[in-house]
Amino acid sequence: TLLLLLLWIILDDNSKRTINQNLKRILNNQRIHLEETSEINTNLSRLSEKMSHMTTNMQKKESAYIIDSQEIVQQERKRIARDLHDTVSQELFASSLILSGVSMSLEQLDKEQLQTQLVTVEAMLQNAQNDLRILLLHLRPTELANRTLSEGLHMILKELTDKSNIEVIYKENIGELPRAMEDNLFRIAQEFISNTLKHAKASRIEVYLNQTPSELQLKMLDNGIGFDMDEVRDLSYGLKNIEDRVDDLAGTMHLISQKGKGVSMDIRLPIVRGDDDE
Numbered sequence: 001t002l003l004l005l006l007l008w009i010i011l012d013d014n015s016k017r018t019i020n021q022n023l024k025r026i027l028n029n030q031r032i033h034l035e036e037t038s039e040i041n042t043n044l045s046r047l048s049e050k051m052s053h054m055t056t057n058m059q060k061k062e063s064a065y066i067i068d069s070q071e072i073v074q075q076e077r078k079r080i081a082r083d084l085h086d087t088v089s090q091e092l093f094a095s096s097l098i099l100s101g102v103s104m105s106l107e108q109l110d111k112e113q114l115q116t117q118l119v120t121v122e123a124m125l126q127n128a129q130n131d132l133r134i135l136l137l138h139l140r141p142t143e144l145a146n147r148t149l150s151e152g153l154h155m156i157l158k159e160l161t162d163k164s165n166i167e168v169i170y171k172e173n174i175g176e177l178p179r180a181m182e183d184n185l186f187r188i189a190q191e192f193i194s195n196t197l198k199h200a201k202a203s204r205i206e207v208y209l210n211q212t213p214s215e216l217q218l219k220m221l222d223n224g225i226g227f228d229m230d231e232v233r234d235l236s237y238g239l240k241n242i243e244d245r246v247d248d249l250a251g252t253m254h255l256i257s258q259k260g261k262g263v264s265m266d267i268r269l270p271i272v273r274g275d276d277d278e
Helices: 002-029 039-104 111-139 149-163 179-200 237-248
Strands: 167-173 204-211 213-220 252-257 265-272
Touching: 002 039, 039 111, 149 167, 149 179, 149 204, 167 252, 179 204, 179 213, 179 237, 179 265, 237 265
Parallel strands: 167 204
Antiparallel strands: 204 213, 213 265, 252 265
16 A cells, blocks of 8 residues: 555656646747646647647737837838928928028118018028927827826926917816826827827817716817818827727727817726725
């Protein structure tokens, strides 16, 4: 009996050691060695195959994500170059031409004509400076860091007011929110403002935050050129990013727009309290 018990202990120890080695090989995505057929070995084999399949799928998704990210970076570079060419570069070039003409015909120009030309150049340079500020504001996203959502929104809206001619209307009624919700809402607000700066040609942005015991509402509007929602089937990258963040927070987003009537975005997020009141 003792010999049988000792033999069973040795076999059981060897079996556990083999199982442990195979588990390590599975975790390292290595092939496993199965010397006999048993229920445990069958399950280990199935686990190895699933692990290998999941790893392959994750690698494919990661590669696709990297390719998409690279494509997005390339598109953004092209857009920035186009924006610089269509706005700042053109305005600076026109200003240079006018100043060159003034320099060449300075003796033939009277005081009133010279004043008119200089005022025109000054207006062009101011427009170029304003366009460049807006572009830099879009390119330099701000981190929420240790600020609350309210403090962060006040900061970026003040920067928007200081660096552009856009009128800002901001009203809030919020209390303490989960940190993840604050971070996502801050990014959503940044994305909407960025889209307005890039595409809307708006002169006013309105931001409303309202919190109830069970829900938070973020409503943002601009009075820009808008777009026909029937013609635009796919959301832009920026709006798709907003939609993904809302989905992650189990919320809803309603987007309304018409040509010449701006854009309205209404987001509702549920507020769920846990056992620890978080």
